[in-house]
Amino acid sequence: xxxxxxxxxxxxxxxxxxxxxxxxxxxxxxxxxxxxxxxxxxxxxxxxxxxxxxxxxxxxxxxxxxxxxxxxxxxxxxxxxxxxxxxxxxxxxxxxxxxxxxxxxxxxxxxxxxxxxxxxxxxxxxxxxxxxxxxxxxxxxxxxxxxxxxxxxxxxxxxxxxxxxxxxxxxxxxxxxxxxxxxxxxxxxxxxxxxxxxxxxxxxxxxxxxxxxxxxxxxxxxxxxxxxxxxxxxxxxxxxxxxxxxxxxxxxxxxxxxxxxxxxxxxxxxxxxxxxxxxxxxxxxxxxxxxxxxxxxxxxxxxxxxxxxxxxxxxxxxxxxxxxxxxxxxxxxxxxxxxxxxxxxxxxxxxxxxxxxxxxxxxxxxxxxxxxxxxxxxxxxxxxxxxxxxxxxxxxxxxxxxxxxxxxxxxxxxxxxxxxxxxxxxxxxxxxxxxx
Amino acid sequence: xxxxxxxxxxxxxxxxxxxxxxxxxxxxxxxxxxxxxxxxxxxxxxxxxxxxxxxxxxxxxxxxxxxxxxxxxxxxxxxxxxxxxxxxxxxxxxxxxxxxxxxxxxxxxxxxxxxxxxxxxxxxxxxxxxxxxxxxxxxxxxxxxxxxxxxxxxxxxxxxxxxxxxxxxxxxxxxxxxxxxxxxxxxxxxxxxxxxxxxxxxxxxxxxxxxxxxxxxxxxxxxxxxxxxxxxxxxxxxxxxxxxxxxxxxxxxxxxxxxxxxxxxxxxxxxxxxxxxxxxxxxxxxxxxxxxxxxxxxxxxxxxxxx
Numbered sequence: 001x002x003x004x005x006x007x008x009x010x011x012x013x014x015x016x017x018x019x020x021x022x023x024x025x026x027x028x029x030x031x032x033x034x035x036x037x038x039x040x041x042x043x044x045x046x047x048x049x050x051x052x053x054x055x056x057x058x059x060x061x062x063x064x065x066x067x068x069x070x071x072x073x074x075x076x077x078x079x080x081x082x083x084x085x086x087x088x089x090x091x092x093x094x095x096x097x098x099x100x101x102x103x104x105x106x107x108x109x110x111x112x113x114x115x116x117x118x119x120x121x122x123x124x125x126x127x128x129x130x131x132x133x134x135x136x137x138x139x140x141x142x143x144x145x146x147x148x149x150x151x152x153x154x155x156x157x158x159x160x161x162x163x164x165x166x167x168x169x170x171x172x173x174x175x176x177x178x179x180x181x182x183x184x185x186x187x188x189x190x191x192x193x194x195x196x197x198x199x200x201x202x203x204x205x206x207x208x209x210x211x212x213x214x215x216x217x218x219x220x221x222x223x224x225x226x227x228x229x230x231x232x233x234x235x236x237x238x239x240x241x242x243x244x245x246x247x248x249x250x251x252x253x254x255x256x257x258x259x260x261x262x263x264x265x266x267x268x269x270x271x272x273x274x275x276x277x278x279x280x281x282x283x284x285x286x287x288x289x290x291x292x293x294x295x296x297x298x299x300x301x302x303x304x305x306x307x308x309x310x311x312x313x314x315x316x317x318x319x320x321x322x323x324x325x326x327x328x329x330x331x332x333x334x335x336x337x338x339x340x341x342x343x344x345x346x347x348x349x350x351x352x353x354x355x356x357x358x359x360x361x362x363x364x365x366x367x368x369x370x371x372x373x374x375x376x377x378x379x380x381x382x383x384x385x386x387x388x389x390x391x392x393x394x395x396x397x398x399x400x401x402x403x404x405x406x407x408x409x410x411x412x413x414x415x416x417x418x419x420x421x422x423x424x425x426x427x428x429x430x431x432x433x434x435x436x
Numbered sequence: 437x438x439x440x441x442x443x444x445x446x447x448x449x450x451x452x453x454x455x456x457x458x459x460x461x462x463x464x465x466x467x468x469x470x471x472x473x474x475x476x477x478x479x480x481x482x483x484x485x486x487x488x489x490x491x492x493x494x495x496x497x498x499x500x501x502x503x504x505x506x507x508x509x510x511x512x513x514x515x516x517x518x519x520x521x522x523x524x525x526x527x528x529x530x531x532x533x534x535x536x537x538x539x540x541x542x543x544x545x546x547x548x549x550x551x552x553x554x555x556x557x558x559x560x561x562x563x564x565x566x567x568x569x570x571x572x573x574x575x576x577x578x579x580x581x582x583x584x585x586x587x588x589x590x591x592x593x594x595x596x597x598x599x600x601x602x603x604x605x606x607x608x609x610x611x612x613x614x615x616x617x618x619x620x621x622x623x624x625x626x627x628x629x630x631x632x633x634x635x636x637x638x639x640x641x642x643x644x645x646x647x648x649x650x651x652x653x654x655x656x657x658x659x660x661x662x663x664x665x666x667x668x669x670x671x672x673x674x675x676x677x678x679x680x681x682x683x684x685x686x687x688x689x690x691x692x693x694x695x696x697x698x699x700x701x702x703x704x705x706x707x708x709x710x711x712x713x714x715x716x717x718x719x720x721x722x723x724x725x726x727x728x729x730x731x732x733x734x735x736x737x738x739x740x741x742x743x
Binding site for chain 2 (some may be wrong): 084111211251285311
């Protein structure tokens with residue numbers, strides 16, 4: 001943290017990125033609306049616009065979903081088509097909320113929202129408890145290694161604030177979460193009514209038996225996990241900074257955002273995939289050199305030796321380097337309408353490198369239809385929203401970590417060469433605890 | 437076999453540091469993957485912030501992109517003066533597309549209401565084509581407007597400059613996909629995840645200079661559609677609109693015909709931040725007439741190629 005970040009404006013606040021999941025009827029839009037409204041993040045002109053549009057539609061009460069459904073087609077159809085990002089803040093923390101639609105395209109949207117989330121709020125309807133959609137979303141959140149979950153049991157007003165109902169759902173879900181690999185202390189269950197406002201921002205007097213935090217209280221106080229600060233150092237090189245001026249004639253800085261770990265002058269690093277070793281001479285930012293920098297920060301690294309390094313290379317801890325390989329066993333989340341056929345020649349983006357890739361055999365597919373997610377035999381081809389194991393061979397060797405160990409160097413995109421479209425989210429290894 | 441998901445220790449970055457690092461990452465990705473990027477620059481606070489972040493992303497080397505100002509001709513003199521001083525001080529290249537040139541040679545027709553904000557799209561797209569720009573940075577933020585909340589950080593535009601919100605690529609982790617065909621380009625929004633308040637706090641923290649119109653000053657203004665508009669070449673006051681001297685400041689910089697001022701006494705950054713914190717109106721709701729044209733005004737303009 002730089003010194004001036006706290007200057008003249010009180011205390012520095014941190015940032016929590018979180019996502020919502022849950023099916024439409026569980027009241028997700030109402031919950032998002034309630035969070036925004038009760039934290040005073042919705043301003044008068046936005047509320048007026050919603051009231052005006054609600055009257056135009058012949059409604060007697062304001063339709064709060066209009067606050068969040070930003071596209072013409074969404075308002076026309078009354079559905080949420082695409083992930084949207086919302087912002088709000090409290091005196092304690094800033095929030096970026098990936099507001100994902102709960103509709104048919106569940107996997108694609110949940111994957112997109114969960115990829116950057118440090119916490120996910122999973123909604124269930126207190127009247128229905130854990131349903132198929134809950135299991136699907138929980139499995140995808142586990143697969144994407146979202147570190148923390150909130151199970152928000154919504155509509156408690158509709159079950160008469162009955163503690164026994166809530167306890168049964170919580171117990172049911174705890175079993176599912178454990179089977180998916182979530183540690184017990186990573187899951188918090190909160191009974192809420194988004195409609196009435198119970199335990200969302202204000203504590204409810206109607207749930208005297210509940211002693212935990214409100215949803216907002218929990219979001220404000222949960223430790224921000226952030227990128228993998230404790231992991232070994234990784235930094236994909238984005239850009240080589242060479243001023244080529246008289247006074248900076250020999251300056252050669254490797255710019256990037258630290259993907260994992262920390263880096264400090266004197267650290268031994270290896271340049272991959274080449275394998276050259278050298279020592280960090282300086283870690284710089286535009287504001288000056290740093291004694292050390294941690295995951296998440298964009299820096300420029302200067303090295304002791306003149307080595308040929310370019311965009312796409314990865315600087316990594318020499319003591320604990322990633323594996324360099326051109327054969328990947330990975331889990332693919334297929335996001336596109338266009339199906340995947342084995343043998344497909346695509347492009348793969350990993351860190352800052354794009355390389356041709358051939359998809360070999362498609363292995364087991366994750367079935368989310370049963371009580372507990374299970375891997376079932378491979379289908380002929382993958383379709384939209386499928387999650388499956390696959391073997392890939394890349395043209396260039398890649399320095400990779402298991403996604404379960406380091407999200408940033410264990411993730412990649414598959415891209416369609418003719419259209420440039422993103423086809424799949426890729427996770428190195430098999431990052432779901434469910435046994436095949 | 438049951439693994440336990442790890443819980444890593446707390447991140448070291450505060451909110452503004454995290455947003456700054458993300459924006460710098462986006463600038464460097466585009467510099468690495470595109471041939472001819474350009475930064476759209478209006479002299480407003482968001483594009484001034486963009487230029488500041490670009491300088492930080494490539495220091496001590498110069499910013500490897502030029503700036504492009506689509507000039508409606510309806511400017512506040514203080515803003516043009518600020519623009520020219522900034523370009524001079526940072527040694528940047530500036531392209532200016534004058535909307536007036538398009539009107540003069542008949543490619544555009546002045547609107548009856550005199551506002552030129554919607555007229556910017558054609559000069560913008562023509563200039564992008566002419567210079568073969570393939571990545572166009574803008575200071576758009578998702579908190580500004582609900583159609584913008586749906587916008588990707590790197591967002592593909594077709595050969596006609598159009599945005600199709602239903603065909604957006606999913607954006608995962610911090611792996612941005614900038615693939616595009618010849619003739620297509622992308623719009624890039626490095627400060628997508630910032631709020632108006634983040635922008636102001638960062639401007640204060642970094643000591644970034646802004647045009648003086650962002651701070652309260654005495655100005656001759658007239659009332660139209662509930663906003664205070666300044667006198668200028670865009671027409672006004674008309675009919676029974678009368679000029680009055682008021683202490684005002686601007687929350688956004690845009691075409692003078694549709695950008696309103698708010699009454700204010702905030703002359704320092706501390707006072708501006710206090711005022712923005714307490715405001716019950718969004719910046720666009722308070723001061724931008726063009727967003728009031730219809731329920732989907734922003735989306736419709738974006739579909740045509742506007743920012």
